[in-house]
Amino acid sequence: MTLRTRRRWLVASSLLLCTLLTATSAAATPLPDDDDDDDEFDAVVWISDVEVNEDEGSATFTVFKTGRTKTQVSVDVYTVDGTATANTDYIETSATVTLPRRRNATKTFVVPIVDDAIDEQKETFFAVLSNPVGVAIRKEAGVATIRDNDRAGVVVDVGDGLYVLEGDQPDTFSIRLQSAPAAPVTVAVVTDDAQLSLSPATITVDAKNWTQAHEVVVTAVEDGLDEDDPHFAEIDVELQSADSNYDRMELKPIPVTIGDADALLVSIIGPHAGAPQQTATFEAVVNAGERATSPTTGRPSMPETQWPTAPSRHSSSLRRIPDRT
Numbered sequence: 240m241t242l243r244t245r246r247r248w249l250v251a252s253s254l255l256l257c258t259l260l261t262a263t264s265a266a267a268t269p270l271p272d273d274d275d276d277d278d279e280f281d282a283v284v285w286i287s288d289v290e291v292n293e294d295e296g297s298a299t300f301t302v303f304k305t306g307r308t309k310t311q312v313s314v315d316v317y318t319v320d321g322t323a324t325a326n327t328d329y330i331e332t333s334a335t336v337t338l339p340r341r342r343n344a345t346k347t348f349v350v351p352i353v354d355d356a357i358d359e360q361k362e363t364f365f366a367v368l369s370n371p372v373g374v375a376i377r378k379e380a381g382v383a384t385i386r387d388n389d390r391a392g393v394v395v396d397v398g399d400g401l402y403v404l405e406g407d408q409p410d411t412f413s414i415r416l417q418s419a420p421a422a423p424v425t426v427a428v429v430t431d432d433a434q435l436s437l438s439p440a441t442i443t444v445d446a447k448n449w450t451q452a453h454e455v456v457v458t459a460v461e462d463g464l465d466e467d468d469p470h471f472a473e474i475d476v477e478l479q480s481a482d483s484n485y486d487r488m489e490l491k492p493i494p495v496t497i498g499d500a501d502a503l504l505v506s507i508i509g510p511h512a513g514a515p516q517q518t519a520t521f522e523a524v525v526n527a528g529e530r531a532t533s534p535t536t537g538r539p540s541m542p543e544t545q546w547p548t549a550p551s552r553h554s555s556s557l558r559r560i561p562d563r564t
């Protein structure tokens with residue numbers, strides 16, 4: 240090798256070494272991000288939680304992606320029951336969500352909510368991610384919480400109040416539930432006043448007829464007793480159901496005003512004119528008789544004396560007690 244040739248070889252060797260060193264250095268230092276590098280192993284997706292009112296129509300989850308990828312990615316989403324039941328409290332839903340290759344992206348997953356009429360606690364269901372393509376899952380499930388908007392209750396409509404006159408026309412009241420019962424409700428109307436007759440005595444309210452007002456007829460039987468006019472009674476409404484919202488629900492008694500139709504009849508018959516003077520002792524036996532009604536005022540009045548030809552339940556009678564002398 241000549242001297243000239245030797246120098247050329249040294250320069251070439253130096254350039255090669257320099258090139259190798261440069262290449263090694265380039266491998267150790269990250270290049271500026273060119274949007275085309277392969278980040279899919281760092282890219283993740285996750286799904287939000289959501290809370291909705293029962294009458295909002297739908298629950299919208301958000302699926303998030305972070306980390307750039309070479310291509311768009313996808314993940315399947317489907318609903319799973321918690322305390323809420325599919326197709327009763329919400330509509331069972333599934334979808335494949337695709338997200339673009341850019342670093343940050345979102346898509347929504349919408350689940351219809353059923354606005355039922357049942358008084359419930361807060362209920363939950365889940366939106367679950369599965370089958371990710373080109374991306375990893377960081378948070379697998381989102382929780383949807385449904386806030387209820389129904390309230391159990393009983394509406395008792397007595398109009399302008401219950402008034403019944405003994406032996407006269409009945410009065411009515413109605414009972415209606417404010418929310419759909421989860422199980423049939425047996426409604427019993429009871430009173431400890433034997434004078435009142437209630438019909439029907441029990442009503443069964445269920446998911447089909449709960450919106451109806453159920454009428455109860457109240458009648459005051461003629462008892463033949465002279466009582467305060469008016470006098471008062473109460474009707475209790477008692478509930479039994481497998482639905483704990485309605486079972487043994489406490490309700491105020493319903494007051495009833497009863498018009499009395501009876502009056503005391505007392506007749507005193509003295510010695511007849513012209514009869515011989517004598518002393519006699521009479522014992523009065525007093526019964527109740529029907530209260531007469533004045534045609535002019537409509538107010539109860541009592542005739543001055545009554546003396547039925549034949550004694551009856553509504554008559555007064557006198558019998559003579561023999562003298563003890």
Ligand SMILES: [Ca+2]
Pocket residue numbers: 293327328353355359362
């Ligand atoms: Ca519900």
Ligand SMILES: [Ca+2]
Pocket residue numbers: 293294354355356357387388389
């Ligand atoms: Ca509702």
Ligand SMILES: [Ca+2]
Pocket residue numbers: 293354355356357358359387388389
């Ligand atoms: Ca409800």
Ligand SMILES: [Ca+2]
Pocket residue numbers: 405461462463464465466499500501
């Ligand atoms: Ca009476």
